[in-house]
Amino acid sequence: MREFHRRLGKVEAVVAATFLLIMVGLIFFAGIARLMAMPQNWTIDFATCLFAWACFLCADIAWRRDGLMSIDLFTERLSDKSKRVLKHVNYVLICAFLGYIIYAGLWVSWVSRARAFQGIPWISYSWISMSLPVGAFFLLLTTLIKIADDLKSGGQPVAKEG
Template identity: 65%
Template sequence: MRRFYDLLCRVEAVVAGACLIAMVVLIFLGGIARLMREPMNWTIDFATCLFAWACFLCADIAWRKGGLMSIDLFTARLPEPAQRALLYCNYLIIAGFLVYLAGAGAWLSWISRSRSFQGIPEISYSWVTMSLPVGAVLLLITTALKFRQTLLDGRASSARIPG
């Protein structure tokens, strides 16, 4: 299972990077085409779709690597057990929100399946909206793994405390 998750993380990083590169290329091509008086308006639309996917994938990568912003001005002054309890509460709140996002995003993708993306009849709007539940599930997996590791670390540290 660990090997599958590592592979998933690598694929996620490659897809996120490809989305970011493709966004830049599409926007640049759209700008060059507009300068040549041959606008390609669809480039901005596809870049927007890629941006939605890149946001969620990159958020998961940052969350996994501890790269998201956090403010611990008050919690750092609390005793260790209170800090741990607040961390558990934070993980549970985040997990609850991500479960809601995954469900609401799946519903949104389902009801928008017949809507065309930016008027392009061959492409469903669900391709954009699926970034929400997919990203939420990936973030939920990362949150669950962080929560599990925190629990294991907490047990290990409480086992070391002489009682």
């Protein structure tokens, strides 16, 4: 499972980077086309779709590397045991929230399957809304692995993925 998660992280990084590069290229192309008096409005909409996917993939990459923002002003004054309990409470809350996001995102994707994205008939709104449950699933998987690692290590720091 950990090997799968590690490889998934590498794929996520490549896909997210590719989406960001395509997004920048589309926006640049739109600017050049507008400058030439031939606006291509669909490019901004397509870049928005790629941005949604890249955001959720990058969120998981940051969560894997403990790169998300945190404030430890209160927690640094707690005992080690209290810190660990609070960490697990946070993990449970995160799992519950992500579980709800997966459910709600799948529901939104299902009910919006016939809707066109920004009037582009060949892109269903479900392609954009699926970024939410897919991203939440990856975040949930990472959270469960973090929980397993913490339980296995007995609260000692674990080497982070690269």
